Amino acid sequence: MEDIEHIEKEMKLIGSDGRRLDGRSFDELRPIRIEAGVLRRADGSAYIEWGGNKVLAAVYGPREAHPRHLQDPARALVQCRYNMAPFSVSDRKRPGPDRRSVEISKVISEAFSSVVFKEQFPRTSVDIFIEVLQADAGTRCAGLTAASVALADAGVPMRDLVASCASGKIDGVVCLDLNKDEDNFGDADCPMAIVPRTGDVVLLQMDGHLTYDEFQKAMGLSIDAARRIYEMQRDALRRRYSVTHEDILKESPPTAPVAEERPVTSEEDFGPEGI
Amino acid sequence: MQGSGALRPIVVPGEAVGGPGLKPGPGTYSEGGRVFAAQLGIRNEHEGLVSVIPLNGRYIPQRGDAVIGEVVDLGPSHWLVNINSPYPAPLHATESPWRVEFGDTARYLKVGDVIMCHVLSVDEIKRVQLTMQEREARRLNGGMVMEVSPTKVPRVIGKQGSMVSLIMDLTGCRIYVGQNGRIWLDGDDRSVAVAAMAIRLIEERAQAVGLTEAVRELIEREKQPGRGPRPS
Amino acid sequence: MSEEIVSELMRAHIYRLASTGQRVDGRGLDQPRKVSVDRAFVKTAEGSARVKLGNTDILVGIKMSVGEPYPDTPNTGVLSTSVELIPMASPTFEAGPPRPDAIELARVVDRGIRESKMVNMERLCITPKEKVWILFIDIHVLDYDGNLFDACSYAAVAALASTVAPAKSQGLGDDFPLPVEHWPVSVTTAKIKELLLVDPSLDEERMADARLTVTTDENGDIRAMQKGLSGSFTYEEVKRIIETAQRVGRDIRPLLQSS
Numbered sequence: 083m084e085d086i087e088h089i090e091k092e093m094k095l096i097g098s099d100g101r102r103l104d105g106r107s108f109d110e111l112r113p114i115r116i117e118a119g120v121l122r123r124a125d126g127s128a129y130i131e132w133g134g135n136k137v138l139a140a141v142y143g144p145r146e147a148h149p150r151h152l153q154d155p156a157r158a159l160v161q162c163r164y165n166m167a168p169f170s171v172s173d174r175k176r177p178g179p180d181r182r183s184v185e186i187s188k189v190i191s192e193a194f195s196s197v198v199f200k201e202q203f204p205r206t207s208v209d210i211f212i213e214v215l216q217a218d219a220g221t222r223c224a225g226l227t228a229a230s231v232a233l234a235d236a237g238v239p240m241r242d243l244v245a246s247c248a249s250g251k252i253d254g255v256v257c258l259d260l261n262k263d264e265d266n267f268g269d270a271d272c273p274m275a276i277v278p279r280t281g282d283v284v285l286l287q288m289d290g291h292l293t294y295d296e297f298q299k300a301m302g303l304s305i306d307a308a309r310r311i312y313e314m315q316r317d318a319l320r321r322r323y324s325v326t327h328e329d330i331l332k333e334s335p336p337t338a339p340v341a342e343e344r345p346v347t348s349e350e351d352f353g354p355e356g357i
Numbered sequence: 358m359q360g361s362g363a364l365r366p367i368v369v370p371g372e373a374v375g376g377p378g379l380k381p382g383p384g385t386y387s388e389g390g391r392v393f394a395a396q397l398g399i400r401n402e403h404e405g406l407v408s409v410i411p412l413n414g415r416y417i418p419q420r421g422d423a424v425i426g427e428v429v430d431l432g433p434s435h436w437l438v439n440i441n442s443p444y445p446a447p448l449h450a451t452e453s454p455w456r457v458e459f460g461d462t463a464r465y466l467k468v469g470d471v472i473m474c475h476v477l478s479v480d481e482i483k484r485v486q487l488t489m490q491e492r493e494a495r496r497l498n499g500g501m502v503m504e505v506s507p508t509k510v511p512r513v514i515g516k517q518g519s520m521v522s523l524i525m526d527l528t529g530c531r532i533y534v535g536q537n538g539r540i541w542l543d544g545d546d547r548s549v550a551v552a553a554m555a556i557r558l559i560e561e562r563a564q565a566v567g568l569t570e571a572v573r574e575l576i577e578r579e580k581q582p583g584r585g586p587r588p589s
Numbered sequence: 590m591s592e593e594i595v596s597e598l599m600r601a602h603i604y605r606l607a608s609t610g611q612r613v614d615g616r617g618l619d620q621p622r623k624v625s626v627d628r629a630f631v632k633t634a635e636g637s638a639r640v641k642l643g644n645t646d647i648l649v650g651i652k653m654s655v656g657e658p659y660p661d662t663p664n665t666g667v668l669s670t671s672v673e674l675i676p677m678a679s680p681t682f683e684a685g686p687p688r689p690d691a692i693e694l695a696r697v698v699d700r701g702i703r704e705s706k707m708v709n710m711e712r713l714c715i716t717p718k719e720k721v722w723i724l725f726i727d728i729h730v731l732d733y734d735g736n737l738f739d740a741c742s743y744a745a746v747a748a749l750a751s752t753v754a755p756a757k758s759q760g761l762g763d764d765f766p767l768p769v770e771h772w773p774v775s776v777t778t779a780k781i782k783e784l785l786l787v788d789p790s791l792d793e794e795r796m797a798d799a800r801l802t803v804t805t806d807e808n809g810d811i812r813a814m815q816k817g818l819s820g821s822f823t824y825e826e827v828k829r830i831i832e833t834a835q836r837v838g839r840d841i842r843p844l845l846q847s848s
Contacts (some may be wrong), residue, residue, distance in 0.1 A: 143443070146445060166664055169634035179684075229499060236414070237396055502599060548604075550615075
């Protein structure tokens with residue numbers, strides 16, 4: 083087994099040329115690949131590979147909330163369960179939620195709760211599942227990013243996708259998207275998630291040591307990267323329903339796209355105005 | 358991005374879809390005077406209204422919808438019907454086509470029965486009531502039921518029912534399409550299998566141009582003698 | 590249709606079709622669905638495989654560590670199998686500790702592997718009575734579309750076949766591939782009234798009266814069996830099912846062995 087103390091003294095995470103151990107510069111993302119609609123049973127799903135992370139996300143809902151006493155008569159519950167497979171880490175993790183998973187589940191639930199149009203579905207639950215199959219630091223950001231795509235894939239009405247990324251500090255340098263070694267031996271890690279269109283921050287955590295200046299640098303890197311990640315999410319969704327020519331309207335009436343049986347009335351066909 | 362002309366790109370939630378003077382329709386929301394997509398779908402504009410036609414989504418019951426449901430529970434004066442929506446749907450004995458004595462509901466419909474019925478009402482907190490008083494309502498016997506995404510139902514039905522009529526004519530099957538994405542097919546086994554294949558094709562290629570022709574070709578090809586059942 | 594119940598209408602349809610030797614997805618009664626195997630899917634595991642049986646999708650990771658042997662088998666490695674029916678795989682799966690069906694699945698898959706002596710467990714002894722290799726087989730069900738018994742077993746077998754023991758990092762010499770010596774293949778048959786269907790789909794499984802899983806090795810010998818559900822089999826049916834399992838097993842075995 084490696085001698086951790088020995089490594090800490092010796093390990094330089096950033097070389098004199100500014101390159102990190104994996105060759106990246108301070109503002110470079112690891113390679114990311116996203117695919118939407120990968121599972122059959124779930125209402126929506128997505129799979130993401132982000133550096134060494136492999137994460138699967140799936141959505142059921144809106145569906146009847148159980149148990150009944152937890153139902154909210156005015157809106158849908160938005161609940162996320164983040165879980166790591168036992169084989170996803172070097173030292174096998176016992177099956178079942180640990181405190182870290184419970185906390186991550188909570189903050190991700192809250193992130194999505196702020197974008198889903200909950201009032202449209204009282205007494206139901208939108209259930210989001212994130213399963214980490216292979217971990218390499220940044221799993222909550224990868225999971226959140228994939229879950230966002232899964233929600234859109236499921237057709238859950240939302241204000242926007244949510245894009246997530248983390249930045250931190252290694253060897254005193256603020257860097258984007260830390261990998262496992264950088265996270266273990268670095269000085270700070272700050273995962274965040276934003277609503278791309280408005281820039282609203284819906285998830286923010288931090289541990290380590292950052293000056294106020296360093297924090298702003300880190301956020302700047304993350305927000306910038308989140309916009310690039312948003313493009314990948316959108317691209318994955320478009321590819322799923324790859325449309326070269328479309329005319330979904332060709333053979334059905336436009337505004338209320340159903341057959342004659344459903345009468346079109348002015349009230350029922352307007353979407354929610356504002357939030 | 359807003360499409361114009363033949364190419365209509367897919368929009369994701371949060372994308373701007375509005376234009377000057379356009380009002381928000383289904384699948385969109387407005388904020389700060391501008392209109393954005395609320396769901397993943399195709400942008401559509403018609404008579405001053407911009408909407409997004411979703412590519413996927415749960416079935417949300419609307420008054421008047423014809424649906425195919427399965428009885429999952431019953432009480433002395435009602436049945437509970439699964440219509441594949443987030444909300445369980447009761448059918449009251451008084452809304453059935455029979456005169457049901459209190460406590461006698463099982464005599465008319467039991468758990469596991471499949472029915473064609475309609476959505477009678479949906480109240481402000483999305484509570485649903487069903488009815489079997491409409492003409493086509495009935496308990497379904499024989500045949501088989503398949504499920505497609507509710508968002509594909511308009512495509513399966515077609516303009517003025519043209520697509521489903523085409524499939525019925527070419528295969529000789531009886532077909533009921535529920536707004537909730539459930540479809541009942543009845544006929545001889547081969548015809549039912551072919552009709553089901555055609556419906557799957559529509560579900561997978563709902564956005565394609567020339568879909569009607571593709572469906573016609575598929576059915577003609579599968580009707581050839583010597584074609585055995587194929588994995589769907 | 591509804592999550593757990595198959596409607597009367599669909600039961601009648603499935604049964605009627607099956608009486609003529611056909612199934613809803615076009616298969617014959619004795620025909621399993623397509624099996625696809627993706628090896629070494631997870632790099633943090635010592636071995637892994639993702640297997641799809643039709644649309645049923647399973648990911649297995651094999652983790653190995655060093656520990657004490659069980660007192661009654663002081664000279665052999667330890668095998669531990671567990672199954673997680675994660676909620677995303679089916680609307681009927683709930684988060685929480687393993688339910689009886691998950692436990693039964695794990696034990697039946699384990700039995701097939703253990704009793705066939707697929708892995709030579711004596712070779713996994715490091716120091717008798719003190720130190721042996723511990724093999725964790727973690728089965729993660731990702732998408733449930735019928736017949737978890739076979740799908741989980743195929744994924745576990747394929748994962749073991751691609752496993753490399755991390756001896757180097759334990760200071761125990763060079764890494765070595767797991768000593769695999771036998772090849773168990775599980776084949777499950779469902780009984781609907783008097784009809785026997787191999788590799789039941791989701792609906793077929795939900796309306797089945799009885800189920801029998803038979804695991805055979807490369808010689809056609811029986812290594813594990815499990816009957817499930819509350820119906821019964823005649824002895825003739827049991828024999829037919831075993832013969833089918835031997836035959837179908839022969840076809841599937843090459844797909845699981847390393848290429």
